[in-house]
Amino acid sequence: MAITREGRICSFCGASGGPGTDVPLIGGLGAQICAGCIDDFHAILHDEQKHAAARHAMPWESMTDTELLASLPQILASAEQNHAFAHEWVDLLRSRNVSWAEIGRTLGVSRQAAWERFSKKSGDKSATA
């Protein structure tokens, strides 16, 4: 079981990146960030005026309705990427023989609820263990 960055998007700008593209990604736990966003955020964090402005104003406050609407598919794509990552994470746990009971206990749900939520994509239909 290998979790890769292939086919991922930047969680911040929506750019497709990863292996085989010219958009390097880095990140973890489902969130990915591209080199361009790192550079942009780095520039903000290291410029006192830009950083002060960024701390006090959320970018969406100055966006038009059209800009907000245009961002919605990107937000959903990022959410879907994180959802898929959670499935891959559970697949990784299952490949290490972590039981559905332990996964459920960690999530505060029953073994059956964990299995119902995560087993469909992995193809693992055995709720035993």
Ligand SMILES: [Zn+2]
């Ligand atoms: Zn980006």
